[in-house]
Amino acid sequence: MSALDTGTEDLRAEVDDGVAVITMNRPDRRNAFSQGMVSALGAVLAQVEADDAVGCVVLTGAGGAFCAGGDVKNMAAASADRGDGAGPSLDARIHRQRLNQRATSGRLWSMPKPTIAALGGPAAGAGLSLALACDLRYAVPGAVLTTAFARVAFAGDYGGTWFLTRLVGSSKAKELYYFSERLSAEDALRLGIVNAIFPPADFEREVMDRARRLAQGPSVAYRYMKENLNRAVSGELGDCMDLEVTHHVHTGLTEDHREAAQAFVDKREPHFRGR
Numbered sequence: 594m595s596a597l598d599t600g601t602e603d604l605r606a607e608v609d610d611g612v613a614v615i616t617m618n619r620p621d622r623r624n625a626f627s628q629g630m631v632s633a634l635g636a637v638l639a640q641v642e643a644d645d646a647v648g649c650v651v652l653t654g655a656g657g658a659f660c661a662g663g664d665v666k667n668m669a670a671a672s673a674d675r676g677d678g679a680g681p682s683l684d685a686r687i688h689r690q691r692l693n694q695r696a697t698s699g700r701l702w703s704m705p706k707p708t709i710a711a712l713g714g715p716a717a718g719a720g721l722s723l724a725l726a727c728d729l730r731y732a733v734p735g736a737v738l739t740t741a742f743a744r745v746a747f748a749g750d751y752g753g754t755w756f757l758t759r760l761v762g763s764s765k766a767k768e769l770y771y772f773s774e775r776l777s778a779e780d781a782l783r784l785g786i787v788n789a790i791f792p793p794a795d796f797e798r799e800v801m802d803r804a805r806r807l808a809q810g811p812s813v814a815y816r817y818m819k820e821n822l823n824r825a826v827s828g829e830l831g832d833c834m835d836l837e838v839t840h841h842v843h844t845g846l847t848e849d850h851r852e853a854a855q856a857f858v859d860k861r862e863p864h865f866r867g868r
Contacts, residue, residue, distance in 0.1 A: 608644075615652050624655060625663065625664035638704070639696065649709065651708075656714075697726075707728050707815055715737045717739045718747075722753030722756065725753055729803075731789050737777060754770065813844055813868065849863075849865045
């Protein structure tokens with residue numbers, strides 16, 4: 594296991610057996626965003642995306658919560674102090690947040706590696722958006738999920754409206770955003786928002802078992818599989834099928850494919866090398 598330097602106590606990161614585990618670390622605020630956390634998360638995600646030793650990314654939170662999203666207490670204080678017109682302009686703030694979103698939730702969605710959100714507790718607002726951006730979500734029974742934005746008169750950010758609409762459909766996503774109701778982990782499982790629920794005592798082991806399985810899998814195939822699946826969300830059928838053919842033929846020429854085929858003949862588990 595090797596620790597990664599995030600530059601802030603608000604975010605921890607380490608690589609364990611091919612799995613990058615990134616932990617949002619403000620447990621006293623239920624891991625609500627800080628500027629340092631968001632900046633570090635973007636930098637670490639860029640680092641692990643380019644690291645061939647990392648085959649899977651797990652995003653989680655410290656202290657029994659996943660992430661509460663924006664820090665509402667800090668927002669209230671900043672709003673009270675903004676009366677003098679000091680600070681960045683509206684346009685600069687919008688641009689900075691666009692960059693933050695693309696570096697975090699955007700990268701979790703698009704990076705050519707499997708990403709997992711481990712929901713060991715509540716996920717709200719932009720914290721839920723980060724979880725929705727991941728390929729897979731696993732939760733403990735007590736985890737509560739909520740869009741939360743309407744409760745603080747926000748429209749929503751970090752891609753949550755796009756991700757949730759594609760998971761549950763337009764009408765249900767609108768209901769979850771408009772009313773900001775709290776979903777239990779069981780409700781989220783029924784709606785297809787989370788993939789599975791594991792007991793707290795087994796949660797870390799279950800998540801890491803799956804993450805290591807992905808990290809040790811055929812990374813070239815996963816790269817193109819994920820691109821195919823992401824394109825399928827909004828792509829035209831013919832274009833998606835054409836892309837599938839290109840990727841399928843390409844992966845059929847890899848060492849991993851030849852190894853897997855031989856392992857099938859030999860009745861043994863394949864050993865993938867990512868090429």
